[in-house]
Amino acid sequence: MKPRPPAGASSSASAVPARVRPHLARITSFLIVFAIGYSLGLLSSSTRPSPRPSQTTIVRPHAAHLLTDASTTVPASNATASATVTTTTTSYPRSPPHDLFRFREECGEPVASDAVVPTLLEKLFDGESPYRGFPPPHTAALLHPARARPRGWGSTGAVFAELIEAVRPEVIVELGAFLGASALHMAAVSQNLSLSPAILCIDDFRGWPAFRDRFRRDVPPPRHGDALLLPQFMANVAAAGADANVLPLPFSTASALMALCEWGVYADLIEVDAGHDFHSAWSDINLAWAVLRPGGVMFGHDYFTSADDRGVRRAVTLFAKVKGLTVRPHGQHWVLSPKPHGHGSSAR
Numbered sequence: 001m002k003p004r005p006p007a008g009a010s011s012s013a014s015a016v017p018a019r020v021r022p023h024l025a026r027i028t029s030f031l032i033v034f035a036i037g038y039s040l041g042l043l044s045s046s047t048r049p050s051p052r053p054s055q056t057t058i059v060r061p062h063a064a065h066l067l068t069d070a071s072t073t074v075p076a077s078n079a080t081a082s083a084t085v086t087t088t089t090t091s092y093p094r095s096p097p098h099d100l101f102r103f104r105e106e107c108g109e110p111v112a113s114d115a116v117v118p119t120l121l122e123k124l125f126d127g128e129s130p131y132r133g134f135p136p137p138h139t140a141a142l143l144h145p146a147r148a149r150p151r152g153w154g155s156t157g158a159v160f161a162e163l164i165e166a167v168r169p170e171v172i173v174e175l176g177a178f179l180g181a182s183a184l185h186m187a188a189v190s191q192n193l194s195l196s197p198a199i200l201c202i203d204d205f206r207g208w209p210a211f212r213d214r215f216r217r218d219v220p221p222p223r224h225g226d227a228l229l230l231p232q233f234m235a236n237v238a239a240a241g242a243d244a245n246v247l248p249l250p251f252s253t254a255s256a257l258m259a260l261c262e263w264g265v266y267a268d269l270i271e272v273d274a275g276h277d278f279h280s281a282w283s284d285i286n287l288a289w290a291v292l293r294p295g296g297v298m299f300g301h302d303y304f305t306s307a308d309d310r311g312v313r314r315a316v317t318l319f320a321k322v323k324g325l326t327v328r329p330h331g332q333h334w335v336l337s338p339k340p341h342g343h344g345s346s347a348r
């Protein structure tokens, strides 16, 4: 009769192959040490906070240097190829300088004032006035009867005459022209003072979403997605006999201002009245400042309502603070102190 193994040891010992049995004690202690180490690791990782969404920032490669405390930056696996994900507790770039304050301040070699219009006609209109042969019959058929005094907003305020008389501009840049009310007023005021400035009207001539609801009698119905603001503006200018002075530049304010800067086209007087949200106004004011001649004046509309406080007024106030200028409220308008000499071009 075979001796019976001790109770309890039978199944486990017999399950272990005979050649492993001598090492059983060492294997068991290794497993115990491993289990303790693993448990400790789990414990410590569960007490460390995982990054919350607010601590995970998408950082474009070109902006990475702006972070004060960028730690580990790794390519984002599921983001765009140009993005990286950085986990950091730093919330925002240090300031300044960062892009909100980084605008070109020096522009091209100045074009003489009397060469400004020919230069722009050459660069933008193949050397031909856009008014030549305007309006062609198919466009004329779409337009409202031209108005020499179109509708605008504070477009004939006293500020225009006061500044034109003080600055006696040879070149005026207007940001936001709409139907031409303020541009035509500036042309009329200038003529009364025996001045004949080039008035460059930068506007994309798209208005804003649903703008026509308020201007059905002033702007024709859109045609194939075209707001028809540009031809209506041109018709109004031509009807007022101001087409020799008032030139539309039908582009976004930012792209047109950057081109003027590149080409050395400067203004003595700049009126800002395009986008009224903070970022549009901030960008317009900063980009336009570069093409304002030293001694020139920048002014604009919408400094008087609570809505302005959210956009235009905050942008103007901040700009004046950054540049050490003063802001003078003038009716519905704001006027900045003249651009100091020693900034940008001084040639006329």
Ligand SMILES: C[S@@+](CC[C@H](N)C(=O)[O-])C[C@H]1O[C@@H](n2cnc3c(N)ncnc32)[C@H](O)[C@@H]1O
Pocket (backbone or CB within 6 Å): 151, 152, 153, 154, 155, 175, 176, 177, 178, 179, 180, 181, 182, 183, 202, 203, 204, 205, 206, 207, 208, 251, 252, 253, 254, 273, 274, 275, 280
């Ligand atoms: C308030 S209206 C200008 C009114 C004009 N100054 C007057 O008194 O009659 C604003 C104009 O700015 C233009 N505008 C707005 N944002 C623009 C942008 N980013 N680029 C070009 N034009 C823009 C619109 O098309 C619109 O015609």
